[in-house]
Amino acid sequence: MLENIKTFASTFFVTGDPMIYGADVSIVLVSLAALFVLTYFKKWGYVWREWITTVDHKKIGTMYFTAALLMLFRGGVDALLMRVQLAAPDMKLLHSEHYNEIFTTHGTIMILFMAMPFMFALFNWVVPLQIGARDVAFPFLNSVSFWLFFFGAMLFNLSFVIGGSPDAGWLSYPPLSENAFSHGPGQNFYIWGVQISGIGSLATGINFLVTILKMRAPGMKLMKMPMFTWSVLAACIIIIFAFPVLTISLALLFMDRFFGAHFFTIDGGGNPMMYVNLIWMWGHPEVYIVVLPAFGILSEVVSTFSKKSIFGYKSMVFAMMVISVVSYFTWVHHFFTMGAGADVNTFFAISTMAIAIPTGVKVFNWLFTMFRGRIEVSQPMLWVMGFIPCFVVGGATGVMLAVAPADYQYHNSYFLVAHFHQTLIGGVVFPYLAGLYYWWPKIFGFKLNDRLGKWAFWLWNIGFYVCFMPQYALGFMGMTRRLYTYGWDMGWAPLNMVSTVGAFLMGVGFLFQGWQIIHGILYAERSNATDSWGTGRSLEWSIPSPPPVYNFAVVPQVKGFDDWYLTKEEMKKPGYKAEKPQLESIHMPKNSGIPFVMGACWFLAGFGLTMETAFSWMIVPGVIGLIGVGLCMFARSFSYDTDYYIPVDEVKRTEASLGRVV
Amino acid sequence: MAQAAAHDHHHDHTEHETSLKMLGFWIFLITDCILFGTLFATFVVLRTHTDGGPTGKELFEVPIFVAETFILLTSSFTSGLAVLAMNKGNRNALIGWLVITALLGLAFVGLEVNEFATLAHDGATISRSAFLSAFFTLVGTHGLHVSIGLLWMTGLIFQLLRRGITGVTKRKIMIISLYWHFLDAVWIFLFTVVYLMGVM
Numbered sequence: 001m002l003e004n005i006k007t008f009a010s011t012f013f014v015t016g017d018p019m020i021y022g023a024d025v026s027i028v029l030v031s032l033a034a035l036f037v038l039t040y041f042k043k044w045g046y047v048w049r050e051w052i053t054t055v056d057h058k059k060i061g062t063m064y065f066t067a068a069l070l071m072l073f074r075g076g077v078d079a080l081l082m083r084v085q086l087a088a089p090d091m092k093l094l095h096s097e098h099y100n101e102i103f104t105t106h107g108t109i110m111i112l113f114m115a116m117p118f119m120f121a122l123f124n125w126v127v128p129l130q131i132g133a134r135d136v137a138f139p140f141l142n143s144v145s146f147w148l149f150f151f152g153a154m155l156f157n158l159s160f161v162i163g164g165s166p167d168a169g170w171l172s173y174p175p176l177s178e179n180a181f182s183h184g185p186g187q188n189f190y191i192w193g194v195q196i197s198g199i200g201s202l203a204t205g206i207n208f209l210v211t212i213l214k215m216r217a218p219g220m221k222l223m224k225m226p227m228f229t230w231s232v233l234a235a236c237i238i239i240i241f242a243f244p245v246l247t248i249s250l251a252l253l254f255m256d257r258f259f260g261a262h263f264f265t266i267d268g269g270g271n272p273m274m275y276v277n278l279i280w281m282w283g284h285p286e287v288y289i290v291v292l293p294a295f296g297i298l299s300e301v302v303s304t305f306s307k308k309s310i311f312g313y314k315s316m317v318f319a320m321m322v323i324s325v326v327s328y329f330t331w332v333h334h335f336f337t338m339g340a341g342a343d344v345n346t347f348f349a350i351s352t353m354a355i356a357i358p359t360g361v362k363v364f365n366w367l368f369t370m371f372r373g374r375i376e377v378s379q380p381m382l383w384v385m386g387f388i389p390c391f392v393v394g395g396a397t398g399v400m401l402a403v404a405p406a407d408y409q410y411h412n413s414y415f416l417v418a419h420f421h422q423t424l425i426g427g428v429v430f431p432y433l434a435g436l437y438y439w440w441p442k443i444f445g446f447k448l449n450d451r452l453g454k455w456a457f458w459l460w461n462i463g464f465y466v467c468f469m470p471q472y473a474l475g476f477m478g479m480t481r482r483l484y485t486y487g488w489d490m491g492w493a494p495l496n497m498v499s500t501v502g503a504f505l506m507g508v509g510f511l512f513q514g515w516q517i518i519h520g521i522l523y524a525e526r527s528n529a530t531d532s533w534g535t536g537r538s539l540e541w542s543i544p545s546p547p548p549v550y551n552f553a554v555v556p557q558v559k560g561f562d563d564w565y566l567t568k569e570e571m572k573k574p575g576y577k578a579e580k581p582q583l584e585s586i587h588m589p590k591n592s593g594i595p596f597v598m599g600a601c602w603f604l605a606g607f608g609l610t611m612e613t614a615f616s617w618m619i620v621p622g623v624i625g626l627i628g629v630g631l632c633m634f635a636r637s638f639s640y641d642t643d644y645y646i647p648v649d650e651v652k653r654t655e656a657s658l659g660r661v662v
Numbered sequence: 663m664a665q666a667a668a669h670d671h672h673h674d675h676t677e678h679e680t681s682l683k684m685l686g687f688w689i690f691l692i693t694d695c696i697l698f699g700t701l702f703a704t705f706v707v708l709r710t711h712t713d714g715g716p717t718g719k720e721l722f723e724v725p726i727f728v729a730e731t732f733i734l735l736t737s738s739f740t741s742g743l744a745v746l747a748m749n750k751g752n753r754n755a756l757i758g759w760l761v762i763t764a765l766l767g768l769a770f771v772g773l774e775v776n777e778f779a780t781l782a783h784d785g786a787t788i789s790r791s792a793f794l795s796a797f798f799t800l801v802g803t804h805g806l807h808v809s810i811g812l813l814w815m816t817g818l819i820f821q822l823l824r825r826g827i828t829g830v831t832k833r834k835i836m837i838i839s840l841y842w843h844f845l846d847a848v849w850i851f852l853f854t855v856v857y858l859m860g861v862m
């Protein structure tokens with residue numbers, strides 16, 4: 001009996017590595033501490049009512065943000081572990097298999113569980129406010145999306161301590177990811193974690209597209225929308241076209257692993273290149289999904305702090321739409337070296353380079369917006385300044401990679417690692433941080449500390465160049481990616497050491513940001529001021545900070561682009577008299593526990609189907625989970641009591657408490 | 663007066679929500695199209711990869727897939743009749759046509775399950791060759807969609823029995839009939855690309 005339990009435990013849990021035991025202990029301790037705190041302070045009801053069941057887009061945004069920050073931490077620790085392993089030749093910190101697991105989880109987490117939720121946090125915080133809406137088009141679905149993301153991410157992270165981590169890279173190429181080469185549950189964790197959260201992302205794409213198309217305040221024509229909203233629209237269109245391809249790629253891989261199908265196997269007529277094509281048909285557009293909203297943020301921040309309207313509005317919109325289409329015709333540049341032939345490679349090399357044109361247009365528009373503007377170097381603006389040089393270099397090295405013949409040299413070298421981090425950190429993380437600092441006072445009613453912010457900024461930026469510039473050189477010196485160790489004779493030691501130092505500088509920068517947030521929560525000065533920066537231009541700056549549940553007491557009548565700026569100009573005119581608002585009762589969606597339960601059921605289903613590889617009885621919880629998902633949908637279909645009205649009196653009271661005349 | 667205003671308010675709201683949900687569902691159908699498109703592309707690439715195993719020509723039985731086609735097309739027609747009955751405000755006819763549609767859908771799924779079982783029995787399983795993996799996955803995904811549609815439709819029939827034709831149930835019926843026609847359209851492609859081209 002005892003023997004049985006022992007063998008079970010050693011297959012079920014990941015064993016043998018002190019780091020993992022440490023993680024086990026800390027996970028248990030943190031969970032217990034959280035349970036204790038919630039119970040001791042009698043907060044269960046509060047957490048359930050105000051957060052878990054919420055359908056308020058602002059709160060969902062906050063939850064996305066919190067999760068993204070935690071994942072940035074986890075992905076960052078992975079990164080530092082890898083950089084320590086590579087800091088000097090013949091390091092013994094991680095053995096080869098462990099290194100494979102770490103770059104796989106790092107890449108997957110950073111893109112799918114950090115960048116995506118960070119982006120969704122900003123969608124949720126900002127889009128409804130910018131278009132004068134009271135919520136998104138489908139608030140219930142929005143909550144479902146969040147919980148699918150959350151439980152998908154948790155399932156993926158569980159692989160660290162239970163069953164074992166995936167190790168076939170962030171895109172899980174077969175045949176490595178097939179049963180024959182990766183028998184344990186690790187790869188299944190990848191499939192289900194990404195699949196579940198991917199379904200959530202697809203739903204978010206639909207939700208925000210409908211929100212932007214249908215929920216705009218009267219008068220806001222498409223060509224009067226703020227740039228950030230435009231960028232979200234473009235990103236949602238790409239999500240809608242790209243994510244179904246991911247769903248299928250993962251489903252087919254699952255069929256191979258679970259039912260012994262032969263889509264991508266070596267034998268049985270399968271074709272591994274089929275997977276590589278499919279996954280990049282999602283994977284390349286995916287990088288534009290995360291980068292377009294970054295462009296939107298930059299446009300907002302640049303124009304607010306240059307105190308000017310964005311330069312070349314129409315060309316900005318046009319550039320974004322072009323990128324969203326062309327991004328579909330570049331995927332082969334990820335495998336120029338895999339024998340597609342010269343004609344195919346030429347087509348994809350040209351289409352890839354073509355993307356540089358609209359992107360260049362955007363960079364020039366930002367520069368022209370700043371030109372002759374009265375630039376105020378606030379925290380958000382700092383990050384924009386960090387972004388521009390970084391992205392220009394990243395773009396240039398991207399064009400170098402797009403030269404198909406030359407790619408035979410750089411393919412899968414450290415040059416590539418340097419390039420994609422330059423675009424992902426410089427082009428995605430920096431702008432998202434700019435957006436975070438920019439909209440933070442809107443959502444929370446206080447600004448984050450400036451001094452700490454400057455420390456964080458400089459540490460991140462200097463660390464960035466110290467970390468990644470040497471990697472371009474290492475690439476030319478022949479160092480390949482996904483390499484877990486190397487010898488003294490290669491001559492790569494000094495540059496690698498420098499690179500690791502840079503990585504740690506960025507890590508310290510991140511700690512400063514954590515400190516900044518805690519410091520803000522404890523000490524920052526609160527204010528309900530509508531226009532926190534004093535130079536806001538779009539609608540979100542016309543309502544109190546943080547906004548009440550219903551956002552707008554009266555749905556605004558939009559006059560033109562940069563509507564809040566126009567209103568402020570109006571107010572300056574002599575004889576201006578504010579109209580007395582005509583309040584009405586406000587229609588709002590009711591909270592619901594179904595999305596959370598549905599997410600938990602997906603988690604159970606994913607976990608069961610994942611562990612089935614190791615224990616066939618795990619199919620039972622798997623099937624129960626799937627049935628639970630179905631029941632949740634039924635429960636929703638049968639519930640009719642899904643909304644309520646906030647009476648005028650209550651609106652009046654709320655507005656008065658926020659210092660507004662009603 | 664205040665009552666009337668409140669009433670209008672509700673009414674506007676239902677209409678607004680209907681237009682939101684319809685648009686949302688159309689976009690969902692686009693994503694579903696891409697989903698099927700990807701499966702079709704996979705199938706077309708792998709259809710000749712039989713690895714020495716049976717081919718479509720040897721496996722597919724014309725009477726069966728033609729029967730499946732007729733049944734599904736008819737069910738699409740009856741679901742159209744259901745919507746017509748709904749627009750006339752005739753609840754019983756609406757429910758009747760929905761029941762017929764669901765029964766036809768059930769017959770379709772039954773035939774398909776039977777077909778799959780026969781194939782598997784003859785050794786043409788999903789793990790026999792890449793061609794068969796692609797076949798079962800593509801056709802099975804469509805079958806799964808139909809089955810989900812059946813459950814959903816059954817749920818809606820109960821809601822109609824309880825609540826009759828209201829703004830909300832009307833919207834739900836519109837959406838499921840859209841879904842049903844969509845599955846029909848997908849089947850036409852399946853019929854052509856998988857079965858007809860398979861036996862030719």
Ligand code: HEM
Binds near residue numbers: 082483
């Ligand atoms: C914060 C500093 C970061 C450092 C120091 C860092 C470091 C690394 C290292 C050492 C690798 C492995 C390279 C190899 O051996 O092939 C790697 C891979 C990767 N990183 Fe990062 N990274 C950072 C941030 C990010 C961010 C923010 C993202 C995405 C938004 C990201 C996405 C990726 C991806 C996709 C891979 C490839 C994984 C694979 O090969 O499957 N990284 N990173």
Ligand SMILES: [Cu+2]
Binds near residue numbers: 283334
């Ligand atoms: Cu690409």
